[in-house]
Amino acid sequence: MSKIRLALVGLGKIARDQHLPAIAADDRFELVAIVSRNADLEGVAHFTTLADLLASDVAVDAVSLCTPPQPRHPLAHLALAAGKHVMLEKPPGATLSEVEDLRLTAAARGLTLQTTWHSRYAQGVAPARAWLADKAIKAVRIDWREDVRVWHPGQTWIWEAGGLGVFDPGINALSIATAILPRPFFLTGAVLHVPENCQSPIQAELDFVDAAGAPVRAEFDFLQTGPQSWDIAVETDAGVLKLSHGGAKLFIDGELLHEGPDAEYAGLYDAFARLVADAASDVDVSPLRHVADAFLLGRRVVAPAFIE
Structure with missing residues (x-):
């Protein structure tokens, strides 16, 4: 070829x-x-x-x-x-x-x-999906906290309408959650903290419920300094699964089971090459749909101006 x-x-x-x-x-x-x-x-x-x-x-x-x-x-x-x-x-x-x-x-x-949802190609995501497939989900907690000044320096577009603000990294968490959880989940409420000089949020708290009634809580923060947090914890009838480091590490009840190098974009291009070879497409908008729901349903509160 x-x-x-x-x-x-x-x-x-x-x-x-x-x-x-x-x-x-x-x-x-x-x-x-x-x-x-x-x-x-x-x-x-x-x-x-x-x-x-x-x-x-x-x-x-x-x-x-x-x-x-x-x-x-x-x-x-x-x-x-x-x-x-x-x-x-x-x-x-x-x-x-x-x-x-x-x-x-x-x-x-x-x-x-x-x-493309690069976080789905983190090393722990596929085994997490497999482990959760037959488990009863009791509760899910998502903490996605990072420093916007480190990861998006000078990128003013992110604060404009359509730029997503804190949902730019937050959508990575949602891409993992939609990939690993065995049942769909639905937004019930959200609070979006929008700086007075911006059009998109700098922090957000979201509450979902899955199809069986299990609560899913997500907190996104663009003002995290020091250690960064990209964690998803899933409480099940068989123990607690945790994905950390953006999905690179998988723990079950505190025991590290999977860890690997960053190969997320290699995974994306591998998938793209295979799609082209097969004359196929992959158009999944489920993470973006959750973000759209947050903007539809979320209560906006004014946050202090963001000055880079």
Whole structure:
């Protein structure tokens, strides 16, 4: 099989830290172009707009979109219209309607569309899902706390409408929860703390209940300093399962059972290559749907202004 000639759209922190190493390590891909208004990559064709790339003589099979979510829909639509497979960095769009439109467009053209949830490829997630499959869930606790100044320095888009604020990392927790819990869960209430100078929350508390009535509590915090916390604890009839370090470590009743290196984006690109080979798509919006529910149902309170 010939290599998938890939264009990377957006060359910010996540693209440099995660996408570029994953692409370089997977011999099924060849990075042939970068699209960015502000950055380029030595030895790779550079364009300032996706339209310029698609009008050029650079042959491209697929596009990986690493832009903020707000402008992503027209870019993805443009790539699909040009016959290119598309990978969408999370969150896959600013709205559910945008993603549904892209799903229908990709299906109509026989192209691959992938919504990516990198945290689902953390080392402990698959074994956690397998262990929980036949357990009775009693309660779930999600604590996702990190320092926005460390992980999103200078990224003002995250505070704008559609930027998600603390739900940008929080959606990673929801992507894991929707993958490992054996029953669906539904939002019953939420509190969103929105800085007076921002449009999106900096902290959030969410209460869910699963289909059998088990409570699911999630707390997201963008103001955590010192040690960062990315933990999910599930109390069951057979003991307590805990995923820590964003899913990299799996404990059962305090005993470490699984631990592995960070291979989340390698997992994403492996899945993308297999989808392209199979002429298939993977469009899962369940984590984004929970975020949308929080914005619909959540009570907003004014928080102090955020000054980076």
